[in-house]
Amino acid sequence: MGSYAVERRLGSGGMGEVYLAYTAGGDPVAVKLIRRGRIDPEIRDRFAREAEIVQSIVGTSRVAGYRAHDAFADQPWIAMEFVSGLTLNDYVREHAPLVAMLTASLGILLAEGLQTVHRAGMLHRDLKPLNVIMSRRGPVVIDFGLGAMTASDAASLSTPGWPLGTPRYMPPEQARGESGVTTAADVYGLGAVMVYAATGHDPYDGNSRQKILEKVRDATHSPDLTGLPVELEQLVSSMLAHDPERRPDLTAVQDHLSGLLQKMGRSAKSARRALILETFQDTDNENSVPAVPAPAQNSRLSSEPVEEFEPSIFEPEPEPAPGKPQAQHQIAEQLRDLYAQRTNLLLR
Known part of the structure; x- marks a missing residue:
């Protein structure tokens, strides 16, 4: 091509x-x-x-x-x-949901990305775990196919009761096929993604697309927040408000999550690095660079502070110089391995 x-x-x-x-x-x-x-x-x-x-x-x-x-x-x-890494969907399915601190970091970082899109006068309109790559630099948003659509596109390509998008993550106004969808639609999508990240399930479920759409459109049918950490309930509930006017904007979302991290004793920088350590897996084997070790099945990070460093700074240990004692080189190898396994970096 x-x-x-x-x-x-x-x-x-x-x-x-x-x-x-x-x-x-x-x-x-x-x-x-x-x-x-x-x-x-x-x-x-x-x-x-x-x-x-x-x-x-x-x-x-x-x-x-x-x-x-x-x-x-x-x-x-x-x-x-090409962004190396698992999708958020695959990471949660193959490993485990994220703890509250990591979900908060994920939300702040995705809100940053959506703000960039909105400043360009665009919407994403299809934010979901499959469209988020957990990369070596944190979460990255992909696929702007629906964002490219105008209101007339949506009207011509949709059929009654069958709006374009992903029902489990689309806001009620989009599920009803309304024109003039605003940035509040992406706030809703972000809230739905955070539910999946923290719980492993969607806000709405059903045995058919139509059944899910009916639940999303119904103002009396609340999203399923079972298993969502209590620290996130108030914010996420507001992000999933049926009325788009009642949803917070992305700046308010970031401020709330930043305050939550501060209460946990974390800086945004520390939380981001912890998120990368937990979720990044190199999926580009032919072009790989020194990568963060893949997390163990059902692994969790404790609330202890993470040492602040970038995973990408690690480089292979050079071969010992001529005349350097081999035992000294082996000790350096062992120390480096122990450093990489320290419990306050990544707890199994």
Whole structure:
């Protein structure tokens, strides 16, 4: 695709597929390709708008970076920065939900990313655990396909009772197919993602898409917050308010979560690093750098302060210089291993 050499498929959806590809210099990129059966002039235009969106929000560590696109190729494609790491969905499913402190850090960081999107005059409109990568720099938001849609797009591509988006994470106004959805929709999506991160279940569930949509639209049907840490209940409940006017803005969300971290004796910096230590797993084996060890099954971090350091600063120990005693080199190896396993960094 373009100048990129495709290696393998990373995933697929109703509209297209995503592939791992490499530049001529060997840098990895994620290339999104529209399915042939879904290509028409309207889809090409929407795809071009998505490319414009991601180009307009460069310069943030919370959003995957733009590389190139061709909306008018035989099969339209867009190349984005490849972000190594598990999705939040996969991390929680394979390991365990996050404790309150880590969920608070996740919420602050994702709110930062959404603020960048909103300042560019855009919405995401499909924030969910599958669209959050737990990277070596913290959570990164991907997939702005729905954000590229205008109100007329949504009206023409939706059918009655079948609005575009992910029902478990979409706000009531989007579930009703209303036009003029505001930034409050992304606040709702963030609250729903925080519920999943902290509990391992969705705010709403059902045995069909329609059943879930009915629950989301019903103002008398409250979201399921079972298992949500008590420290987060008040904020998350307000973020999931049925009326978008009653939801806090993203600045208020960040302020509340920052205050919560302070009560726990944590700085935002310390909490972010703890989140990375707990959740990052390198999924780009061919381009890996020294990585944080993968967390154990059902691992948890204690409330003790985490030593403040960046995981990426670790480099392989050089071979002992000529004449350096081998025993001294072995002692250095052992000390480094012990340092990496200290209990106040990552408790099993």
